[in-house]
Amino acid sequence: MKLGRLVKTKRIFPLPRVYQLLEPGPVLLVTTAYKGKSNIMTQSWHMMMEFEPPLVGCLISGRNSSFEALVATKECVLNIPEEHLARQVVGIGNCSGRKLDKFRKFKLTAQPASKVEPPLIEECFANLECRVVDTRMVNKYNLFVLEVIKAWAEPAKKDPHTLHHRGKGLFMVAGKTIRLPSRKK
Amino acid sequence: MKLGRLVKTKRIFPLPRVYQLLEPGPVLLVTTAYKGKSNIMTQSWHMMMEFEPPLVGCLISGRNSSFEALVATKECVLNIPEEHLARQVVGIGNCSGRKLDKFRKFKLTAQPASKVEPPLIEECFANLECRVVDTRMVNKYNLFVLEVIKAWAEPAKKDPHTLHHRGKGLFMVAGKTIRLPSRKK
Numbered sequence: 001m002k003l004g005r006l007v008k009t010k011r012i013f014p015l016p017r018v019y020q021l022l023e024p025g026p027v028l029l030v031t032t033a034y035k036g037k038s039n040i041m042t043q044s045w046h047m048m049m050e051f052e053p054p055l056v057g058c059l060i061s062g063r064n065s066s067f068e069a070l071v072a073t074k075e076c077v078l079n080i081p082e083e084h085l086a087r088q089v090v091g092i093g094n095c096s097g098r099k100l101d102k103f104r105k106f107k108l109t110a111q112p113a114s115k116v117e118p119p120l121i122e123e124c125f126a127n128l129e130c131r132v133v134d135t136r137m138v139n140k141y142n143l144f145v146l147e148v149i150k151a152w153a154e155p156a157k158k159d160p161h162t163l164h165h166r167g168k169g170l171f172m173v174a175g176k177t178i179r180l181p182s183r184k185k
Numbered sequence: 186m187k188l189g190r191l192v193k194t195k196r197i198f199p200l201p202r203v204y205q206l207l208e209p210g211p212v213l214l215v216t217t218a219y220k221g222k223s224n225i226m227t228q229s230w231h232m233m234m235e236f237e238p239p240l241v242g243c244l245i246s247g248r249n250s251s252f253e254a255l256v257a258t259k260e261c262v263l264n265i266p267e268e269h270l271a272r273q274v275v276g277i278g279n280c281s282g283r284k285l286d287k288f289r290k291f292k293l294t295a296q297p298a299s300k301v302e303p304p305l306i307e308e309c310f311a312n313l314e315c316r317v318v319d320t321r322m323v324n325k326y327n328l329f330v331l332e333v334i335k336a337w338a339e340p341a342k343k344d345p346h347t348l349h350h351r352g353k354g355l356f357m358v359a360g361k362t363i364r365l366p367s368r369k370k
Binding site: 017019020023024025026044045046047048049050055057059083086087090093094137141143145159161162164165166167168169170171172173174175176177178179180181182183184185 | 202204205208209210211229230231232233234235240242244268271272275278279322326328330344346347349350351352353354355356357358359360361362363364365366367368369370
């Protein structure tokens with residue numbers, strides 16, 4: 001694992017606005033740390049569950065070694081990659097962290113998080129430090145309820161080119177943003 | 186409610202591929218039917234929970250009249266709109282079906298579904314007929330687990346221009362699709 005310094009282009013991102021990062025449905029890179037080792041998995045099955053504090057439902061199959069880490073440590077970071085990381089996103093999803101160091105293999109930089117043990121991925125434009133707050137749906141659905149306790153994002157990033165999984169190696173890349181008058185969050 | 190005939194451009198969509206429609210995180214229009222009246226709500230907090238049978242987690246706040254309908258009838262349809270319906274998507278999210286007929290107000294066409302009472306929205310390129318299969322997370326999180334029991338989509342629609350909510354009237358519109366070699370679903 002390559003350790004990087006805190007990137008100066010990132011700033012604290014307000015927790016009440018975290019939903020604006022996750023609602024569009026981007027593919028995530030989830031980092032965990034367990035038994036002295038950090039790991040990464042690619043993840044698309046997630047949803048917002050509450051605005052404040054921001055709660056995120058996150059489904060992680062028991063076949064992933066990240067499942068074991070999350071059950072044991074109750075901590076993870078949701079990192080949001082963009083199009084330029086598409087090869088890494090697929091590569092990370094196609095191998096297991098049981099036998100290799102994914103940070104090294106995919107040339108990603110681990111930054112220390114502020115409130116949890118798992119590292120942030122520097123190359124992602126946003127990073128959400130999370131704690132597991134409810135495990136009652138894990139047995140039946142592998143569904144973890146996470147609370148985002150600290151969030152980071154590049155403030156200059158207005159329209160991120162997030163990836164959206166369409167299955168079998170297909171990804172939709174975020175296009176233009178339109179604005180309509182709305183009274184809603 | 187304006188009743189339309191079954192549109193000839195739509196075909197049965199295979200249930201094991203439903204995840205390919207929902208994983209990218211599109212805004213949905215959820216239809217319900219209760220006490221002889223159909224209703225529509227705009228919804229973004231959803232996620233895939235199982236491939237087969239396709240299970241979808243769907244969070245619907247108790248403030249919506251659709252919540253009451255879903256609790257009582259345990260049926261809904263998830264309709265996936267595209268960019269050309271953006272004004273309707275926002276409008277539907279900004280008013281309540283308690284006092285008006287949203288099909289009429291937003292000039293949308295209701296088609297009969299095949300397995301559930303709530304109608305399909307003809308103008309949406311895909312429609313997923315759903316039954317509620319688990320309500321244990323409703324009390325705490327307003328989270329319904331839905332099973333998709335019948336799915337419809339326009340077969341010609343290769344890269345739909347789905348809408349992805351970014352908050353406060355901002356929507357990302359689905360951009361290009363890229364393909365990478367992957368061994369995963």
